Amino acid sequence: METREYVTALGRKWWLIVLIALLGAVSGWGLSRMVTPMYTASAEVYVALTHGSTAADLANGANYTQQQIASYAELTTTPIVLNPVIDSLRLNTTAVNLAKTVDVTTPLNTTIMQISATDASPVRAADIANAIAAQAREVVEQVSPTGPNGTTSVTVHMVQDAVPPLAPSSPKTSLNTALGGFIGLLVALLFVLLRATFNTRVGHQTDVARLTGVPRLGTIVKRRGSSPALIMLTSSAGSEAEAYRKLRTDLQFVAVDRTSLALVVTSSVANEGKSTITCNLALAMIESGVRVLLIDADLRKPSVAKLLSLEGAAGLTTVLAGKASFDDVVQRWGDTDLDILTSGVIPPNPSELLSSQGMEALLTRMRKRYDVVLIDTPPSLAVADPAILARLVDGALVIADTSKARVPQLRRTVQMLGMAGASVLGIVLNRVKSSDDVYVYEGPEIIAPDTHPQEAPADPRSDIGLASTTVKRPVDLN
Numbered sequence: 001m002e003t004r005e006y007v008t009a010l011g012r013k014w015w016l017i018v019l020i021a022l023l024g025a026v027s028g029w030g031l032s033r034m035v036t037p038m039y040t041a042s043a044e045v046y047v048a049l050t051h052g053s054t055a056a057d058l059a060n061g062a063n064y065t066q067q068q069i070a071s072y073a074e075l076t077t078t079p080i081v082l083n084p085v086i087d088s089l090r091l092n093t094t095a096v097n098l099a100k101t102v103d104v105t106t107p108l109n110t111t112i113m114q115i116s117a118t119d120a121s122p123v124r125a126a127d128i129a130n131a132i133a134a135q136a137r138e139v140v141e142q143v144s145p146t147g148p149n150g151t152t153s154v155t156v157h158m159v160q161d162a163v164p165p166l167a168p169s170s171p172k173t174s175l176n177t178a179l180g181g182f183i184g185l186l187v188a189l190l191f192v193l194l195r196a197t198f199n200t201r202v203g204h205q206t207d208v209a210r211l212t213g214v215p216r217l218g219t220i221v222k223r224r225g226s227s228p229a230l231i232m233l234t235s236s237a238g239s240e241a242e243a244y245r246k247l248r249t250d251l252q253f254v255a256v257d258r259t260s261l262a263l264v265v266t267s268s269v270a271n272e273g274k275s276t277i278t279c280n281l282a283l284a285m286i287e288s289g290v291r292v293l294l295i296d297a298d299l300r301k302p303s304v305a306k307l308l309s310l311e312g313a314a315g316l317t318t319v320l321a322g323k324a325s326f327d328d329v330v331q332r333w334g335d336t337d338l339d340i341l342t343s344g345v346i347p348p349n350p351s352e353l354l355s356s357q358g359m360e361a362l363l364t365r366m367r368k369r370y371d372v373v374l375i376d377t378p379p380s381l382a383v384a385d386p387a388i389l390a391r392l393v394d395g396a397l398v399i400a401d402t403s404k405a406r407v408p409q410l411r412r413t414v415q416m417l418g419m420a421g422a423s424v425l426g427i428v429l430n431r432v433k434s435s436d437d438v439y440v441y442e443g444p445e446i447i448a449p450d451t452h453p454q455e456a457p458a459d460p461r462s463d464i465g466l467a468s469t470t471v472k473r474p475v476d477l478n
Helices: 003-012 014-034 055-076 080-087 095-100 122-145 173-197 209-213 239-251 274-287 316-320 352-353 355-367 383-392 408-417 460-464
Strands: 039-049 102-105 113-121 154-160 216-222 261-267 292-296 338-341 374-378 397-399 424-433
Touching: 003 014, 003 173, 014 173, 039 055, 039 122, 055 080, 055 102, 055 113, 055 122, 080 095, 080 122, 080 316, 095 102, 113 122, 122 154, 209 408, 209 424, 216 239, 216 316, 239 424, 261 274, 261 355, 261 383, 261 408, 274 292, 274 338, 274 374, 292 355, 352 355, 352 383, 355 374, 383 397, 383 408, 397 408, 408 424
Parallel strands: 216 424, 261 374, 261 397, 292 338, 292 374, 397 424
Antiparallel strands: 039 113, 039 154, 102 113
């Protein structure tokens, strides 16, 4: 993926990033509130030699004390110092456990010991630190070498008494809150970026033109509660019907300088709505007064006859097998300019029939007879039928269901059609959620009655003010 796609993904999920960051901050704050506050008090003692009259003696004494100060610090956390403190303060603990709450540091190049004690009570923390400092003074002076007259050579002076702290040393609520928010932000960013990297679903925002090299010609919105029916009949004034009219308009640019337009409609995998889109597109086409032929060339799982409530026993396979002529089996949609050639009986050799000279000759004749020829075909990744037919017409229209289509599948479909010598005219995104960035503008809904080919349905062009008389002209899909 390119940097621009990552930025786009972050922009679309900004609310999720903010939400997770806030949850992290709240978690950090909440955990801090659950922890018992601890207070730390510190006392300081100064260690010095008692002997030395010359500058050299004092220098040597200072060096000796600096060398020994680390040992004195270690001595401060041993039972010899801590047990008397426990007894004097009547603490309910042991020397080992008390040592875990005591920290003794010695600043570099000094002979000062900083004794810190941590406790849930600020007063007790100060008492422990002062008691340890006092006991350490006695022990250090006891274990140090004595001078010539038997006096101790090292003295320890209290330079700062510990006082009860006003604020707890832990937990650091502000720091934990900020840290929780930062961790939440990192997790959210990582989640969004990884999802953008590994999520190959074709969505409404997917740049299909850049990913596949062919343009997106249309977007069919799937609103909540709507069904994959013939929208051009059941809801001709709705936004979904307008999407088909827009697709019809976009296809006029494909038909520039052509007296007719013939294309196959396919998809990558099954159940992406290609047959429904083909039927609705055909109904949208006849609104503009052009002569349309809809051929069901899905000779494996045909569905056009069922969608349009037509007789499907005789059709394309009947014509290709030479058992009937085209005029004998073609069915007119009411009194409109839409003719339908159903698939007929499912043959054992669909690919051979579709690649026959008879199929090519039939398409050549139909292009002279109709302004638009729409051919419903099987999924391209399943069989080679769409590629075979797409070479005989102007190209292919690929349907991609945003709920199941994947970018690799879509790319492979385009590549396979191209390798077969077919032209991919464009991609139509199907079942796009209405919550996506799709604008909807609807008028009052007009419900068309159910129709049957033997019955004359209401002329669909009457809804848009066109006369019912058939208009004969070059391809003008508007």
